[in-house]
Amino acid sequence: xxxxxxxxxxxxxxxxxxxxxxxxxxxxxxxxxxxxxxxxxxxxxxxxxxxxxxxxxxxxxxxxxxxxxxxxxxxxxxxxxxxxxxxxxxxxxxxxxxxxxxxxxxxxxxxxxxxxxxxxxxxxxxxxxxxxxxxxxxxxxxxxxxxxxxxxxxxxxxxxxxxxxxxxxxxxxxxxxxxxxxxxxxxxxxxxxxxxxxxxxxxxxxxxxxxxxxxxxxxxxxxxxxxxxxxxxxxxxxxxxxxxxxxxxxxx
Numbered sequence: 121x122x123x124x125x126x127x128x129x130x131x132x133x134x135x136x137x138x139x140x141x142x143x144x145x146x147x148x149x150x151x152x153x154x155x156x157x158x159x160x161x162x163x164x165x166x167x168x169x170x171x172x173x174x175x176x177x178x179x180x181x182x183x184x185x186x187x188x189x190x191x192x193x194x195x196x197x198x199x200x201x202x203x204x205x206x207x208x209x210x211x212x213x214x215x216x217x218x219x220x221x222x223x224x225x226x227x228x229x230x231x232x233x234x235x236x237x238x239x240x241x242x243x244x245x246x247x248x249x250x251x252x253x254x255x256x257x258x259x260x261x262x263x264x265x266x267x268x269x270x271x272x273x274x275x276x277x278x279x280x281x282x283x284x285x286x287x288x289x290x291x292x293x294x295x296x297x298x299x300x301x302x303x304x305x306x307x308x309x310x311x312x313x314x315x316x317x318x319x320x321x322x323x324x325x326x327x328x329x330x331x332x333x334x335x336x337x338x339x340x341x342x343x344x345x346x347x348x349x350x351x352x353x354x355x356x357x358x359x360x361x362x363x364x365x366x367x368x369x370x371x372x
Contacts, residue, residue, distance in 0.1 A: 141307070142167045142220035142251070148369065149249040151176040155215040158241055160205045160234075160250075161222020165191030165198065171218065172198055181208060182222075206233040213243035217250075224253035228281040231288075235295040247371040248297060254304045254366030255284040261361060264348040265322070265329050268341045279328035288366065297370040307363040317359035318346055 146167055151157055153175030159168045162180030164187055171178045172195075181203040182188050191200045206226065217238045226234055238248050262278040269276050283291075285302045292299050311317035319342050322329070330338050346354075353360055 141309070143170065145218070145220045145249065145251045145367065146170050148367070149216060149218050149247075151178075151216065151218075156213070158210065158214045158217045160217060160219040160238075161225070162191060162200060163187050163222070165195045165200060167218075167220055168198055168200070169195050176215075179214075181205065205237050206230050208237050208241075210241040213246065214241050215243055215246050217241055217246070217248045219250040219252065221252060223250060224257070224280045224282055226281060228283065231281065231291060232295070235291060235297070239295040239297060242297075242372060244372055247369060248292075249369050251365050251367040253280055253282040254364045255282050255287075256362075257282045257364040258362055259364075260349060260353060261318070261322070261345070264345045265326065265341070268344045268348070269329065269333070272337065272341065274332060276329055282364070283366065285366065285368075288368075292368070292370050297372065300369045300371055302366070302368040304364065304366050307365050309361045309363045311359045311361055313359075314357060318349065318353070318361075321359070321361060 149157070149171070151171045151174040155176040157171050157176045157178045159171060159178055159180040162168045162182045163184075165180055168178050168180035168191065178198065180188075180191060180198065180200045182191070182200070183202065183204045185202050188200050188202045191198075223231070223234065242248065257280070266276055266278065285304050289299050289302060311321050313320045322342065322345070330341075333341065349359075353362065
C-alpha cells in the first residue's frame with residue numbers, strides 16, 4: 121500500500137503477526153468454492169493464498185511493486201497485480217472484496233475513492249469484509265514518536281488513518297453499502313525481536329516519521345522512545361504494541 125518503503129523479506133521474517141492475525145478476518149469472509157474475491161492490499165500474498173485454498177478465485181492487488189513481486193514468487197499459480205485501490209477498475213464483478221491491515225495506509229481524504237472502487241467492483245449480492253487500524257491504534261507509540269521528534273524541532277504527524285466506527289460507518293453507507301457488522305477492539309500485539317522488537321517495528325512501518333531525520337539523530341529518537349514506553353509496553357522480554365482494530369462487514 122502507499123506511504124512506506126517496503127522490504128518484503130523483513131516484512132515476512134519479523135512481522136508475520138500481520139497475516140497471522142488476519143486469519144480470523146478470512147474466517148469472517150468465509151470464502152466459498154467458485155466465488156471471485158478481490159484482496160486489497162495483499163502484501164506478500166499469504167492471506168490471498170488462504171482464500172484461494174477455499175476454492176475461490178482470488179485476485180490480489182497491492183500498490184507496492186516489491187510486495188507484488190514477492191507474492192508472485194511465493195504463489196506463482198495465483199493472480200497478483202500492482203494497483204492502487206483508489207483507481208482500480210475490475211474487469212468483471214467480484215462476489216467479495218477483502219482487506220486486512222492495509223486501508224489505514226490510505227489518507228482519510230481518499231477513502232471515498234476506495235469505497236467507490238469497492239462498490240463498483242462488487243456484484244449485486246457482494247460483500248466487503250475488512251479490518252484495519254481503528255481509533256486509538258498504536259497511540260502510545262505514535263505519541264512518543266511525535267513528542268521526541270517535536271522536542272528536536274521536527275513537526276510530524278503520524279501517516280495513518282485510524283477512524284472510529286461512528287466516523288467510518290456513514291462513509292461506507294454513502295456508497296450504497298449496508299453495514300452489517302462492525303467492531304472496534306483492543307488487540308495488544310507482541311512484537312518479534314526481543315529488546316529490538318519496537319525498534320524493528322518502527323523501522324518497518326514508520327518511514328514517514330523519519331523522512332527528514334539524520335541517521336545519528338534517528339537512533340537517539342528511537343532510544344528515547346524506548347525509554348518512554350518501556351514501563352508500559354515492555355514486559356522484560358517482549359514489546360507489546362497497543363493495537364486497536366476496526367473490523368466490519370458490509371454488503372449490497
